[in-house]
Amino acid sequence: MVPKLLLLQKLQAAADRRYGVGSGRRYQLPHRHPSAAGRFTACFVACLLALAAVTTFALALTLHRPDPAAAYAASPRGGGGYAVVINTWKRYDLLRRSVAHYSGCAGVDVVYIVWSEPEEPTEDLRRSILNCSRWGGGAAAEVRLVINTEDSLNNRFIPIQGLTTDAVFSVDDDLIVPCSTLRFAFGVWQSAPSAMVGFVPRMHWLADPGSDTKEYRYGSWWSVWWTGTYSMVLSKASFFHRQYLDLYTNHMLPSIRDYVNENRNCEDIAMSFLVANVTGAPPVWVQGRIFEIGSSGISSLKGHGLQRSRCLNTFSAMYGHMPLVATTVKAVDSRTSWFCIVRLAYLCA
Numbered sequence: 001m002v003p004k005l006l007l008l009q010k011l012q013a014a015a016d017r018r019y020g021v022g023s024g025r026r027y028q029l030p031h032r033h034p035s036a037a038g039r040f041t042a043c044f045v046a047c048l049l050a051l052a053a054v055t056t057f058a059l060a061l062t063l064h065r066p067d068p069a070a071a072y073a074a075s076p077r078g079g080g081g082y083a084v085v086i087n088t089w090k091r092y093d094l095l096r097r098s099v100a101h102y103s104g105c106a107g108v109d110v111v112y113i114v115w116s117e118p119e120e121p122t123e124d125l126r127r128s129i130l131n132c133s134r135w136g137g138g139a140a141a142e143v144r145l146v147i148n149t150e151d152s153l154n155n156r157f158i159p160i161q162g163l164t165t166d167a168v169f170s171v172d173d174d175l176i177v178p179c180s181t182l183r184f185a186f187g188v189w190q191s192a193p194s195a196m197v198g199f200v201p202r203m204h205w206l207a208d209p210g211s212d213t214k215e216y217r218y219g220s221w222w223s224v225w226w227t228g229t230y231s232m233v234l235s236k237a238s239f240f241h242r243q244y245l246d247l248y249t250n251h252m253l254p255s256i257r258d259y260v261n262e263n264r265n266c267e268d269i270a271m272s273f274l275v276a277n278v279t280g281a282p283p284v285w286v287q288g289r290i291f292e293i294g295s296s297g298i299s300s301l302k303g304h305g306l307q308r309s310r311c312l313n314t315f316s317a318m319y320g321h322m323p324l325v326a327t328t329v330k331a332v333d334s335r336t337s338w339f340c341i342v343r344l345a346y347l348c349a
């Protein structure tokens with residue numbers, strides 16, 4: 001406030017000198033405008049100066065940006081970190097790549113691989129993925145296999161023996177989230193540890209908002225993009241508290257797990273319902289680029305939207321109400337928001 005006032009006073013003094021205005025009208029800006037060309041030049045120069053200043057500042061920031069990873073590295077493993085739980089299905093090449101990636105991210109305590117195939121992993125595969133932990137020069141996280149005898153989509157939410165962190169990052173084997181983005185999302189989760197915090201938002205829409213019948217439609221990425229509204233973040237790339245593993249497996253309605261099992265779909269919607277019913281709050285969507293390294297998931301199959309809508313309606317009938325809560329809040333890493341410099345040009349135009 002004070003510097004602004006000082007600046008105003010200086011400007012006023014300058015204007016007074018130029019326009020010969022008396023001291024009785026101190027805080028009135030002059031009514032006469034300089035010529036349009038003069039104004040444009042002044043503005044242009046001001047914009048250039050501002051741009052140069054911000055660029056320098058951003059550069060300095062990039063060079064001397066304090067690294068939050070240092071804090072995690074200093075604390076013992078399990079203390080302030082999170083576990084990565086990778087759900088995989090017969091895509092060994094992708095699995096190798098994602099294990100190598102996540103085990104090298106700072107803050108990762110252990111990488112768990114949820115294995116649901118009828119055959120146990122071969123000795124070859126075991127060696128190559130468990131050895132990932134040594135790729136990062138010793139600093140990488142430990143990798144562990146969780147072998148399930150039954151093939152079920154519910155497996156990814158079975159509580160893990162020996163899990164020591166509160167935070168779990170659940171991810172599909174074909175999704176790569178850059179370490180820095182992951183670290184930022186973990187920070188968001190720490191501020192809201194009861195919420196699901198993730199990168200893939202989805203929405204439930206009323207099929208006919210005017211009528212009394214509550215029929216829901218699954219809103220894919222496009223509807224979220226268009227409206228900025230979402231009510232779920234999918235468990236194929238999201239943080240949540242480990243307590244939800246226990247709630248999902250041991251306390252959620254068995255009929256929901258059965259439905260997931262039989263239809264081989266919607267375990268992520270079921271988890272979204274569970275968390276929403278516990279918290280009564282929406283999830284948190286984190287802005288950040290994530291990379292898909294394979295493209296044979298079920299979401300590319302025809303009729304996917306229809307199946308997902310049926311899950312919404314079945315689950316909400318089982319709950320007796322719709323627990324999902326919609327929101328438009330999005331978490332953005334403010335270190336990257338200086339790109340909004342473009343707005344400055346608007347101020348001058």
Ligand SMILES: *[C@@H]1O[C@H](CO)[C@@H](O)[C@H](O)[C@H]1NC(C)=O
Binds near residue numbers: 126128130131
């Ligand atoms: C890791 O690879 C090395 C050789 O590259 C091998 O000697 C070692 O046994 C492997 N470790 C595991 C746990 O498989």
Ligand SMILES: *[C@@H]1O[C@H](CO)[C@@H](O)[C@H](O)[C@H]1NC(C)=O
Binds near residue numbers: 277319
């Ligand atoms: C939803 O939450 C309510 C209140 O916390 C609880 O009583 C109910 O059992 C939950 N519903 C399901 C299906 O878990």
